[in-house]
Amino acid sequence: MLFSEFFAPTSKDIPSDAKIASHQLMLRAGMISQAASGIYYWLPLAVRVLEKIMKIICEEQDKIGANKVYFTTIQPAELWMESGRYDDYGKEMLRITDRKDGKFLYSPTNEEQATDVFRKYVKSYKGLPTMLYQIHWKFRDEIRPRFGVMRGREFLMKDGYSFASTFEEAEEIYKKVFKSYIRTFKRMGLTPIPVQADSGAIGGNMSHEFQILAQTGESTLYYDKKLLTASDEELMNIFAVTDEKYDPKTSPIPKNELMVSKGIEVGHIFYFGKKYSEPMNAFVLDKNGQKLYPEMGSYGIGVSRLIAAIIEAFHDERGIMWPEHVAPFDVTVLNLHTSNKDCVEICNKIYRALSESKEVLYDDREMSIGEKLGDADLIGIPWQIIVGEKNLSQGFVELKNRKTKEIIKLSVDEVIGRFIGK
Amino acid sequence: MLFSEFFAPTSKDIPSDAKIASHQLMLRAGMISQAASGIYYWLPLAVRVLEKIMKIICEEQDKIGANKVYFTTIQPAELWMESGRYDDYGKEMLRITDRKDGKFLYSPTNEEQATDVFRKYVKSYKGLPTMLYQIHWKFRDEIRPRFGVMRGREFLMKDGYSFASTFEEAEEIYKKVFKSYIRTFKRMGLTPIPVQADSGAIGGNMSHEFQILAQTGESTLYYDKKLLTASDEELMNIFAVTDEKYDPKTSPIPKNELMVSKGIEVGHIFYFGKKYSEPMNAFVLDKNGQKLYPEMGSYGIGVSRLIAAIIEAFHDERGIMWPEHVAPFDVTVLNLHTSNKDCVEICNKIYRALSESKEVLYDDREMSIGEKLGDADLIGIPWQIIVGEKNLSQGFVELKNRKTKEIIKLSVDEVIGRFIGK
Numbered sequence: 001m002l003f004s005e006f007f008a009p010t011s012k013d014i015p016s017d018a019k020i021a022s023h024q025l026m027l028r029a030g031m032i033s034q035a036a037s038g039i040y041y042w043l044p045l046a047v048r049v050l051e052k053i054m055k056i057i058c059e060e061q062d063k064i065g066a067n068k069v070y071f072t073t074i075q076p077a078e079l080w081m082e083s084g085r086y087d088d089y090g091k092e093m094l095r096i097t098d099r100k101d102g103k104f105l106y107s108p109t110n111e112e113q114a115t116d117v118f119r120k121y122v123k124s125y126k127g128l129p130t131m132l133y134q135i136h137w138k139f140r141d142e143i144r145p146r147f148g149v150m151r152g153r154e155f156l157m158k159d160g161y162s163f164a165s166t167f168e169e170a171e172e173i174y175k176k177v178f179k180s181y182i183r184t185f186k187r188m189g190l191t192p193i194p195v196q197a198d199s200g201a202i203g204g205n206m207s208h209e210f211q212i213l214a215q216t217g218e219s220t221l222y223y224d225k226k227l228l229t230a231s232d233e234e235l236m237n238i239f240a241v242t243d244e245k246y247d248p249k250t251s252p253i254p255k256n257e258l259m260v261s262k263g264i265e266v267g268h269i270f271y272f273g274k275k276y277s278e279p280m281n282a283f284v285l286d287k288n289g290q291k292l293y294p295e296m297g298s299y300g301i302g303v304s305r306l307i308a309a310i311i312e313a314f315h316d317e318r319g320i321m322w323p324e325h326v327a328p329f330d331v332t333v334l335n336l337h338t339s340n341k342d343c344v345e346i347c348n349k350i351y352r353a354l355s356e357s358k359e360v361l362y363d364d365r366e367m368s369i370g371e372k373l374g375d376a377d378l379i380g381i382p383w384q385i386i387v388g389e390k391n392l393s394q395g396f397v398e399l400k401n402r403k404t405k406e407i408i409k410l411s412v413d414e415v416i417g418r419f420i421g422k
Numbered sequence: 423m424l425f426s427e428f429f430a431p432t433s434k435d436i437p438s439d440a441k442i443a444s445h446q447l448m449l450r451a452g453m454i455s456q457a458a459s460g461i462y463y464w465l466p467l468a469v470r471v472l473e474k475i476m477k478i479i480c481e482e483q484d485k486i487g488a489n490k491v492y493f494t495t496i497q498p499a500e501l502w503m504e505s506g507r508y509d510d511y512g513k514e515m516l517r518i519t520d521r522k523d524g525k526f527l528y529s530p531t532n533e534e535q536a537t538d539v540f541r542k543y544v545k546s547y548k549g550l551p552t553m554l555y556q557i558h559w560k561f562r563d564e565i566r567p568r569f570g571v572m573r574g575r576e577f578l579m580k581d582g583y584s585f586a587s588t589f590e591e592a593e594e595i596y597k598k599v600f601k602s603y604i605r606t607f608k609r610m611g612l613t614p615i616p617v618q619a620d621s622g623a624i625g626g627n628m629s630h631e632f633q634i635l636a637q638t639g640e641s642t643l644y645y646d647k648k649l650l651t652a653s654d655e656e657l658m659n660i661f662a663v664t665d666e667k668y669d670p671k672t673s674p675i676p677k678n679e680l681m682v683s684k685g686i687e688v689g690h691i692f693y694f695g696k697k698y699s700e701p702m703n704a705f706v707l708d709k710n711g712q713k714l715y716p717e718m719g720s721y722g723i724g725v726s727r728l729i730a731a732i733i734e735a736f737h738d739e740r741g742i743m744w745p746e747h748v749a750p751f752d753v754t755v756l757n758l759h760t761s762n763k764d765c766v767e768i769c770n771k772i773y774r775a776l777s778e779s780k781e782v783l784y785d786d787r788e789m790s791i792g793e794k795l796g797d798a799d800l801i802g803i804p805w806q807i808i809v810g811e812k813n814l815s816q817g818f819v820e821l822k823n824r825k826t827k828e829i830i831k832l833s834v835d836e837v838i839g840r841f842i843g844k
Contacts, residue, residue, distance in 0.1 A: 121431035314629035
């Protein structure tokens with residue numbers, strides 16, 4: 001991708017209304033732009049990151065046999081009257097009337113629709129267990145949207161719903177999703193802390209939040225330091241709670257083994273039994289022809305919020321430092337002297353060679369060296385190949401690691417070999 | 423993918439409220455399910471086709487340098503007041519009031535938002551030309567939603583917006599998109615007929631519709647038979663109109679060279695000049711520091727509608743016949759005797775071998791041979807590998823081409839070689 005043709009309107013100005021680093025950096029890197037309070041346009045750099053995140057999520061969902069669907073953004077109020085949540089949900093639900101005076105709403109979550117799909121099609125215990133998921137847009141009419149896409153009104157979420165014959169089967173699925181979420185977040189370069197949670201408005205009686213460690217997080221986490229080194233299998237049983245649930249008097253963890261960190265919630269899983277299947281009359285027939293109401297769970301990942309959370313976890317004073325697997329590009333080539341024939345020729349050579357197997361952003365724009373280096377650090381692509389006339393006249397280019405800031409000098413063939421060999 | 427774990431609830435019943443083949447077949451194949459009038463759940467088989475279609479569209483958009491973004495589904499009414507369309511749009515616009523009594527709407531199209539993004543970031547003629555596009559959900563509150571996803575209320579659309587310095591540049595972009603759309607539809611196995619169009623409610627003065635030939639189409643097309651054989655370069659200049667614009671008295675095409683066919687509109691492109699840039703005050707400074715209002719165009723593809731259109735174009739009395747590049751799977755393996763050890767072993771062998779490079783649906787369900795063969799023809803995966811105990815005892819399996827219905831007998835190694843060699 002040539003930067004001159006890429007719509008990434010970077011800016012040096014720190015937006016005054018943006019209070020946290022991710023919000024500032026997403027605005028400055030030209031990733032998002034406010035369309036209305038809590039509603040954002042997603043510009044190309046952000047779209048590329050969203051797609052990386054979605055790909056990881058879908059691959060991991062696939063591995064646990066979840067079936068990908070799209071529920072709808074506009075759903076009939078009737079379904080929520082059946083579940084009993086229509087009146088309870090309050091003003092965060094965006095309620096809509098269509099041209100025929102029908103009552104609708106913009107999905108804040110989709111338990112009712114998942115249950116609706118299930119009851120339409122699954123009639124026998126042989127159809128259990130099953131799991132449906134989607135990655136789709138949702139809307140919650142927050143009274144005070146803030147922190148950019150961290151707490152927006154229109155947001156992208158992965159939400160999954162499971163249906164099981166028994167509590168034991170439901171618990172097994174819950175544990176499978178738990179482990180899958182750990183893998184999902186780790187693949188994004190994150191350190192997820194699963195904390196025992198109350199299930200809040202969605203209801204239920206087994207629930208974990210997945211928190212990402214970040215100094216600017218809204219939650220305070222108290223957890224056993226074993227959590228940072230334990231294998232995925234053990235994580236569910238290690239002590240971790242948010243401040244609301246932490247009581248030093250009853251804490252099972254001695255002080256010298258207790259970690260206290262700030263965190264950002266990026267996922268939440270629930271087991272809630274027959275909370276929806278019973279009132280919505282979603283049942284199958286069991287082996288004996290008797291009605292069986294499935295035990296359900298729901299599993300969410302805040303996809304758009306994840307971008308902000310990743311930036312909160314990985315940035316410095318100069319900009320974003322994307323972990324490898326969610327970076328918008330693998331590597332960027334910076335031509336510091338676009339009017340120098342040799343620089344152009346070498347940049348083209350490197351760009352063409354690397355593009356065969358890597359995603360490359362080639363900064364071919366005519367602007368000052370300082371602006372170009374600044375933009376590269378701001379945007380945060382993991383590797384920068386810096387081509388300037390002085391170094392080039394001595395036969396080399398620079399390779400900079402955005403995170404460690406280490407710069408090494410390499411010949412053109414060496415730098416190509418570094419990436420093509422990978 | 424094992425069919426036993428895949429959520430594709432097929433049915434033999436012909437739904438009485440579904441009037442056209444694609445609607446019937448999508449319901450029967452378990453691809454969609456109605457959530458409310460004109461609003462559909464998309465089930466896994468349909469999601470796979472949607473994703474194939476989106477991938478082709480994105481690849482072709484990429485080739486012409488369009489930048490992928492997400493505008494928003496909920497947008498502020500203010501923008502539409504600026505453009506002057508808020509009052510004109512009528513009842514098809516889903517108007518929404520948020521908790522703070524702010525006026526919003528569910529995007530029926532995004533010209534205003536594209537213009538808004540442009541004016542925020544592009545300040546100089548050097549930023550021209552540029553093109554933004556998205557694939558996103560839209561809502562039009564049709565008075566009479568019908569034909570399933572063919573004319574739904576909530577639908578998925580690709581919409582692109584271009585900004586140019588001059589009419590000539592705008593025309594050049596228009597022609598580039600025109601050719602790109604032809605390639606896009608051809609990659610989906612379709613024969614697109616570009617017809618000269620009035621630009622309707624969106625306004626403007628250069629416009630083409632892209633129609634897909636299908637007997638059940640809503641439009642009648644009159645076109646020069648050269649259209650079916652001409653190269654992509656020539657298509658724009660060959661006569662083609664819908665019945666509304668056809669007048670036999672003024673037709674430039676002699677009767678023996680005129681084709682008359684039914685068509686389904688799947689794409690629409692517009693040039694509309696400064697219709698939005700001027701009222702919305704979206705300008706850049708030209709070389710002389712003077713205000714320059716860009717010449718705009720918009721370019722749409724009905725993504726969800728395309729699925730229905732493809733089915734209308736490719737089906738028979740038994741079911742769907744997917745063109746290769748948009749098929750939900752490349753090949754399906756049918757185990758006709760799931761209790762026969764040899765059948766299971768051979769099916770597993772074929773499934774594992776083919777899965778290395780193909781997308782395979784392995785029908786491992788316990789059900790009658792007739793149901794299994796019926797489902798395979800209904801779902802319409804291009805190739806069926808049929809494994810039954812009688813054939814297998816003689817050392818072969820059957821390979822069926824869904825479209826031609828040709829069945830050939832092959833050894834297991836031969837059938838694997840057919841797909842792995844490809």
